[in-house]
Amino acid sequence: MPFAIFLAFPFYFALVTMFKTNLDLANVEHSPYLYNDLEGGFHWDFWNYATTEHVRFLFEDTNYPRWLLNTLLVGAAVVAITLLLAMPAGYALARLAGGWGQSAGVAIFLVYLIPPTLLFLPLSRLITQLDLKDSLWALILIYPSFTIPFATWLLMGFFKTIPQELEDAALIDGASRLKAFGLIILPISLPGILTVVIFAFSLCVNEFIYAFTFISSSEQRTVSAGIPNDLIRGDVFFWQSLMAATLIPAIPLALLYNAFLDRFIKGFTGGAFR
Amino acid sequence: MEAQAARASAGSGRWRHALESRRVLAPLLIAPAVVFIGLVVGVPFGWAIYLSFTDAIGGSLSGNWVGFDNFTNAWQDENFRRALRNTLIFTLASQAIVLVGAAVLSNFLVRDFRGKWIVRFLVVLPWAAPVVLSTITWLWLLDSLYSVANWTLAQLHLDNGLVWLLGAVNLEEDAQVPLQWLGRPNLALLAITLVHAWRILPFAVVIFIAGRASIPNEVEDASRIDGATGVKKLWYVDLPLQLPIALVAVLFGIVFTAVDFAVVYILTRGGPFNSTQVLPTWAYFIGIDGGSLGEGAAISLFLFPLLVFVTVAMLFFARRAQVS
Numbered sequence: 001m002p003f004a005i006f007l008a009f010p011f012y013f014a015l016v017t018m019f020k021t022n023l024d025l026a027n028v029e030h031s032p033y034l035y036n037d038l039e040g041g042f043h044w045d046f047w048n049y050a051t052t053e054h055v056r057f058l059f060e061d062t063n064y065p066r067w068l069l070n071t072l073l074v075g076a077a078v079v080a081i082t083l084l085l086a087m088p089a090g091y092a093l094a095r096l097a098g099g100w101g102q103s104a105g106v107a108i109f110l111v112y113l114i115p116p117t118l119l120f121l122p123l124s125r126l127i128t129q130l131d132l133k134d135s136l137w138a139l140i141l142i143y144p145s146f147t148i149p150f151a152t153w154l155l156m157g158f159f160k161t162i163p164q165e166l167e168d169a170a171l172i173d174g175a176s177r178l179k180a181f182g183l184i185i186l187p188i189s190l191p192g193i194l195t196v197v198i199f200a201f202s203l204c205v206n207e208f209i210y211a212f213t214f215i216s217s218s219e220q221r222t223v224s225a226g227i228p229n230d231l232i233r234g235d236v237f238f239w240q241s242l243m244a245a246t247l248i249p250a251i252p253l254a255l256l257y258n259a260f261l262d263r264f265i266k267g268f269t270g271g272a273f274r
Numbered sequence: 275m276e277a278q279a280a281r282a283s284a285g286s287g288r289w290r291h292a293l294e295s296r297r298v299l300a301p302l303l304i305a306p307a308v309v310f311i312g313l314v315v316g317v318p319f320g321w322a323i324y325l326s327f328t329d330a331i332g333g334s335l336s337g338n339w340v341g342f343d344n345f346t347n348a349w350q351d352e353n354f355r356r357a358l359r360n361t362l363i364f365t366l367a368s369q370a371i372v373l374v375g376a377a378v379l380s381n382f383l384v385r386d387f388r389g390k391w392i393v394r395f396l397v398v399l400p401w402a403a404p405v406v407l408s409t410i411t412w413l414w415l416l417d418s419l420y421s422v423a424n425w426t427l428a429q430l431h432l433d434n435g436l437v438w439l440l441g442a443v444n445l446e447e448d449a450q451v452p453l454q455w456l457g458r459p460n461l462a463l464l465a466i467t468l469v470h471a472w473r474i475l476p477f478a479v480v481i482f483i484a485g486r487a488s489i490p491n492e493v494e495d496a497s498r499i500d501g502a503t504g505v506k507k508l509w510y511v512d513l514p515l516q517l518p519i520a521l522v523a524v525l526f527g528i529v530f531t532a533v534d535f536a537v538v539y540i541l542t543r544g545g546p547f548n549s550t551q552v553l554p555t556w557a558y559f560i561g562i563d564g565g566s567l568g569e570g571a572a573i574s575l576f577l578f579p580l581l582v583f584v585t586v587a588m589l590f591f592a593r594r595a596q597v598s
Contacts, residue, residue: 003379007475008396010411011403013422017414025420032422085310088303096300104304110585111315115533117554118574121561122321123314145314148307177299206404208536209554213562224406228540232410239414246411250403257402258395265484 011250014243019050025239054240063218064245067226071249074136074222075204078143082151082200083193085144090155091181095167112149116209119145127214138214139222143207147200154199154264158192159185161266195263198256205249223249326572332565344572348560354573357544357551361577363463364552365531368470372478372527373520375471380482401476409540412469416455416541424452456542459549466541466550470531477530478523485519521591525584532580553577 016033017025030036035049043049058064093104123142132138162185170180186193204222211225218230227245231238257264326344330337348354383394400408415422427433437453440446445460455465497511535554538544544551544559551559553576561570 003375003475004393004396007400007472010408010415010472011396011399013415014411032420032425085307089307092300092303096303108307108311111311114315114319114581115529115554115574115577117533117535117557118322118571118577119315119318121557121567121571121574122318122325124562125567126318126321142314144310148311152307202402202404206406208406208539209558224404224536228406228410237414239420242410243414246403246407250399250407253404254395254399254402257398258391261394261398261480265480265487 011247014247018055018240018244018247019052020054020240021049021051024049054238055244057238058241058244062230062241063221063226064223066219067221067223068249070136070220071205071222071224074139074143075201077140078147078204079197079200081140081144082147083196086148086151086155086196087193089148090152091159091185093152094156094159095164108149108152110149112146112153116146116207120209120213123210124213132214134215134217134220136215136220139204139207139211142210142214143204146207147203150203151196151200154196155189155192157266158189158195162188191260191263192266195260198260199264202253202257205253322571322574325568326575328568330567330571332562332567337568340568344569345575348569348573348576353548353551354556356548357553357556357573358576360463360550361532361552364467364470365528367467368474368531369524369527371467371471372474373524375475376478376482376520376523379475379479380486383479384483384486397479398476400473401480405473405534405536406540408473409469409537412465412472413456413541416465418454418457419452421452421455423455428452457546459546462542462546462550466538469537469541470534473537474527474530478527481519481523481526482516485516485523518591521587525587525591529581529584532577 013032016035020035024030024036027036031042034042035046036042037049089108093108127133127138127142130138132141166184166188167180170184171177175183205224207222208224211222212229215221215225218226221229223245227242231242231245325337327339327341328337329340329343379397383390383397414420424433427436433452437446437450440461445464446458453461456462493511493515497507502511533554534552535558538550538552538555539558542550544555548556553573557570557573560566560573564570
C-alpha cells in the first residue's frame with residue numbers, strides 16, 4: 001500500500017496544484033496540499049479558494065489543444081501503419097514460419113532495443129534531406145520503427161493462443177488462407193488487436209526525442225514535445241497549467257491501460273515463452 | 275481471345291496455389307515489416323556507425339575518415355566518463371529498487387480484494403502517463419523554492435535531520451535547508467534514480483504478476499502439502515519459478531533506463547556542471563547542440579555493448595524458460 005501511494009502521489013499533487021491561485025501557490029508558508037485563503041487558513045468550502053483560470057489559460061492561450069490534436073493524428077496514422085505491417089508478420093510468425101518463426105520473432109523484437117538516441121543523429125539528417133523537417137509526416141514515418149517490432153511481438157503471442165483446429169476446419173471447408181485469416185482469426189483476436197492499438201498509441205504519445213528534434217514550430221508539436229518547449233520559458237513556470245497539461249492525457253491512458261492490462265500480460269508472455 | 279482468357283485464369287490459379295503454400299506465404303507476409311524496419315532502423319544504424327568514424331559536423335551527411343579518434347576523444351573527456359558512470363548508476367540503482375518494489379507490490383496485487391481496480395489504476399498511472407509530462411510533475415515536487423518534499427520535511431521537523439544524515443554518509447557535505455534536490459550533484463543523482471525507479475516500477479509489477487499467474491495451481495498445492503511456508507516457500511518455490519520472467523522485467527527496465535533521454539533532460543539538463551549527464555544527453559549536447567555529429571554518434575555507440583549484453587542475456591533466459 002505505501003508503494004501504491006508513492007506511485008500515485010505526484011498525480012494527486014498535480015491535481016491539487018492545477019486549481020491553485022497564484023497567491024496561494026507563491027506563498028511558501030501555505031500548505032501545498034490544500035487550498036488556502038490569503039492568510040494561509042483552510043476552509044471546508046475550499047473550492048471557493050481555488051481557480052480554474054490556469055486550465056482555461058492552457059486551452060485558450062496556448063497551442064495545447066493543437067498539440068492534443070497533433071498527437072491524436074500522429075498516433076492514429078502510426079497505429080494504422082503498424083497494424084498493416086505487423087498483423088501479417090505476426091500471423092506468419094505464429095502460424096506459417098515453423099521452426100525459424102520463433103527466432104525471427106525474437107530478432108524482430110530485439111530491434112526495439114536499439115535506442116532512439118543512437119538513431120536520431122542520422123535520422124535527423126535524413127529528415128532534412130527528405131524535406132520533412134517541421135512536418136508531422138516526419139513523425140508518422142519514423143514512429144513505426146519502434147511500434148512495429150513491439151506490435152509484431154504482441155500479435156504473435158495472441159495469434160498463438162487461438163486453437164489451430166478452428167483455422168484447419170475453415171481450410172478444409174475450402175476457404176483460402178487469407179479468407180480464413182479474415183473470417184476466423186481476425187474476429188477472435190480483436191481484443192488482442194485493440195490491446196496493440198492502445199499500447200502502440202501510447203508509445204507514440206510518450207516519444208520525446210524525435211518530436212523534439214524534428215519539429216521546430218510550435219503548431220506542429222505533439223504533447224510530449226510542446227509542453228516542455230512552450231510552457232517552460234527559462235525560469236518562468238506556469239505550474240498550474242503544466243500540472244493540468246500532465247493530468248489530462250495521463251488519466252484516460254491509465255484507464256485504458258488498466259482495462260487492457262490482463263490481455264497485455266497474456267500477449268507479452270505468450271509471444272516470448274510459449 | 276478465349277485462349278488468352280484460359281491462360282490468364284490458369285496463371286491466376288497457379289498464383290493462388292502459390293499463395294496457399296507456406297513457403298511462399300510466410301516470407302511474403304513478413305517481408306513488408308522487415309523491409310520497413312531495415313529502412314528506418316537498419317540504414318540509420320549503419321549510418322550512425324559510419325558517422326562515428328568521421329569528423330562530420332552539423333549540416334553535412336558525411337565527413338573525413340578519422341578512425342577511432344572520436345572514440346578516444348570522447349573517452350578522454352572527463353564529462354563523458356562521468357556520463358558513462360551516471361548511466362550505470364541510474365540503471366543499476368533504479369532497477370534494484372524496482373526489483374524489491376515489484377516483488378512486494380505484485381504479491382499484494384495478485385490477490386483479490388475490494389477496490390483492487392482503483393489500486394491497480396493508481397499503480398499503472400506512472401507507466402501510462404507520458405514520461406516527459408510525469409517528469410515535469412517531479413520537477414514541481416522537487417522545485418528549489420516550492421518543493422512539497424521540503425515543505426513536508428520541514429513540517430515534520432525532519433529537514434535538519436536529513437541534512438545531517440546526508441553529511442554523515444558523505445553524500446552531501448554542506449547541504450542546507452531547504453534542500454536543493456536538483457541543484458546539488460549527489461542529491462540530483464538520487465532524485466533522478468528515484469524518478470527512474472518510479473516510472474519503471476509499474477511495468478515490472480505487471481510482468482511479475484504475469485509470472486505469478488503462470489505458476490500452475492498444482493505447484494501451489496504441492497508445496498502447501500509439503501509444508502513449505504513463508505520465506506522457505508518464497509526461496510525454494512516461488513523465486514525459481516518466477517526467475518525467468520523477473521529477469522525479463524529487469525532486462526527491459528535496464529534498457530528503458532539506459533537509453534532514456536527525457537528524464538535527465540527535463541529534470542537537470544545534465545547539470546549542475548554536467549554532473550548528472552548520461553550518455554544519451556551527452557551525445558545530444560555534443561552531436562546536435564555542439565554540432566560534432568561524428569563524436570555524438572561515437573558517444574551514442576558506447577551504449578551498444580550494453581545492449582548486446584542485454585540481448586544475449588534475454589535470448590539465453592528466454593530459451594531456458596522455454597525448455598522448462
